[in-house]
Amino acid sequence: TQLLEQSPQFLSIQEGENLTVYCNSSSVFSSLQWYRQEPGEGPVLLVTVVTGGEVKKLKRLTFQFGDARKDSSLHITAAQPGDTGLYLCAGADNDMRFGAGTRLTVKP
Amino acid sequence: DVKVTQSSRYLVKRTGEKVFLECVQDMDHENMFWYRQDPGLGLRLIYFSYDVKMKEKGDIPEGYSVSREKKERFSLILESASTNQTSMYLCASSSPGPFFYEQYFGPGTRLTVT
Numbered sequence: 001t002q003l004l005e006q007s008p009q010f011l012s013i014q015e016g017e018n019l020t021v022y023c024n025s026s027s028v029f030s031s032l033q034w035y036r037q038e039p040g041e042g043p044v045l046l047v048t049v050v051t052g053g054e055v056k057k058l059k060r061l062t063f064q065f066g067d068a069r070k071d072s073s074l075h076i077t078a079a080q081p082g083d084t085g086l087y088l089c090a091g092a093d094n095d096m097r098f099g100a101g102t103r104l105t106v107k108p
Numbered sequence: 109d110v111k112v113t114q115s116s117r118y119l120v121k122r123t124g125e126k127v128f129l130e131c132v133q134d135m136d137h138e139n140m141f142w143y144r145q146d147p148g149l150g151l152r153l154i155y156f157s158y159d160v161k162m163k164e165k166g167d168i169p170e171g172y173s174v175s176r177e178k179k180e181r182f183s184l185i186l187e188s189a190s191t192n193q194t195s196m197y198l199c200a201s202s203s204p205g206p207f208f209y210e211q212y213f214g215p216g217t218r219l220t221v222t
Binding site for chain 2: 004009031033035040041042043044045048088090092095096097098099100101
């Protein structure tokens with residue numbers, strides 16, 4: 001069973017700060033997805049990473065897949081209140097597993 | 109714009125009732141999924157379907173059944189609701205092949221069983 005651990009569980013920061021959240025596993029994944037879920041809504045896919053060491057940027061969000069394809073990080077630069085939400089990672093191989101998420105609050 | 113809709117945003121049912129949760133997608137996706145989301149546990153897969161009338165058990169199928177009679181519609185059935193099925197239920201869909209894991213989610217149904 002693939003287990004995905006996300007850290008930190010909760011993060012509260014001020015607008016303009018930078019932050020990094022992590023997604024770790026002992027399993028190797030063929031791909032890894034990041035989703036953002038806003039309160040009262042379903043998760044929305046942000047990015048898929050498939051190659052070890054891959055870095056993808058989405059405006060102020062930078063996603064990195066670990067070289068061994070066991071872990072990933074999400075870095076947000078100059079966070080804004082609109083970034084508030086639950087960030088979920090999901091690792092896929094023969095099946096798919098979701099982490100429990102990092103709940104981010106960005107205060108204005 | 110892609111869209112997955114769920115029949116209800118909030119539901120309150122009594123223990124022992126039969127509960128139907130419906131999901132419709134307009135993207136012509138082959139794959140559809142039902143998850144439940146509980147705090148600290150992430151999303152757990154209940155069932156998925158890769159074609160009409162086809163279904164596969166996920167990690168926690170006990171107490172649930174599903175129906176897929178049309179490609180765009182996937183229903184989750186709680187045969188006899190219990191309080192431990194109080195949860196957020198999320199439906200998702202995806203294309204086949206390499207896009208299987210890129211899932212589009214509905215807004216969720218928050219079910220309370222009393």
